[in-house]
Amino acid sequence: MSRKDPLDNxxxxxxxxxxxxxxxxxxxxVLHPLAKKIERALPQKRLISEQVDNSHYFSDEYQPLLAEDGPVRYTRADVSPYEVKKLRRGDYTPEIFLDLHGLTQQQAKKELGAMIAACRRERLFCASVMHGHGKHILKQQTPLWLAQHPHVMAFHQAPKMFGGNAAILMLIEVDELAMPLF
Structure with missing residues (x-):
C-alpha cells in the first residue's frame, strides 16, 4: 500500500x-564481552604510549624507494613478492579499517601508529587505511610513512571493493608467541 492510499477507519x-x-x-x-575486557584491561596511558612509540617511525624527510609505475605498492625485503600480489587480488580481507579523511598530517601519523599498535596487540594481520583523494597530501604521504615502519610487511593499493585508489591494504607483522593478548 502506498502513502497515496490512506487507510480507512x-x-x-x-x-x-x-x-x-x-x-x-x-x-x-550489546557489546561483546571480550571487547569490554580489552577496553578495561588497557589503561589510557598505555594506549597513548603505544601510539607515540609506533608513530615515531614516520619521517617526512625520508623518501623510501617505491615503484613509480602502476598502483602504489611495497614489499619489505624479507617478505615474498607473492604477498603483494595477494593484496592486489583481494585475497586478504582487512580486519580493521582506519579512515584518515579530514585529518592533518600530524594527526594521521598518530592514528597510523595507534592502528599498527592495535593490530599487533590484537593480532590483526591485514588492515585498510582509507586516505581519500582530497588534495593528494595524505594519498602521497601515507605510503611513504608505511614503508618506514618495521612492522609493515607489505602494502598495495586496495581493490575496488575495499576503496580502490583512495585506500591502501597492508599486512602487519604479528608476533604470535611473545605478544600478550592484553
Whole structure:
C-alpha cells in the first residue's frame, strides 16, 4: 500500500485491535564481552604510549624507494613478492579499517601508529587505511610513512571493493608467541 492510499477507519481499527497487547521494544546495544575486557584491561596511558612509540617511525624527510609505475605498492625485503600480489587480488580481507579523511598530517601519523599498535596487540594481520583523494597530501604521504615502519610487511593499493585508489591494504607483522593478548 502506498502513502497515496490512506487507510480507512476499518483498517485502522483492525490494526489497533491486533496491536493492542504489544509494547514498544527498548533499543539496546550489546557489546561483546571480550571487547569490554580489552577496553578495561588497557589503561589510557598505555594506549597513548603505544601510539607515540609506533608513530615515531614516520619521517617526512625520508623518501623510501617505491615503484613509480602502476598502483602504489611495497614489499619489505624479507617478505615474498607473492604477498603483494595477494593484496592486489583481494585475497586478504582487512580486519580493521582506519579512515584518515579530514585529518592533518600530524594527526594521521598518530592514528597510523595507534592502528599498527592495535593490530599487533590484537593480532590483526591485514588492515585498510582509507586516505581519500582530497588534495593528494595524505594519498602521497601515507605510503611513504608505511614503508618506514618495521612492522609493515607489505602494502598495495586496495581493490575496488575495499576503496580502490583512495585506500591502501597492508599486512602487519604479528608476533604470535611473545605478544600478550592484553
Amino acid at each position: 476499518d483498517d485502522l481499527d483492525l490494526f489497533r485491535t491486533l496491536m493492542g497487547d504489544t509494547r514498544r521494544l527498548k533499543q539496546d546495544t
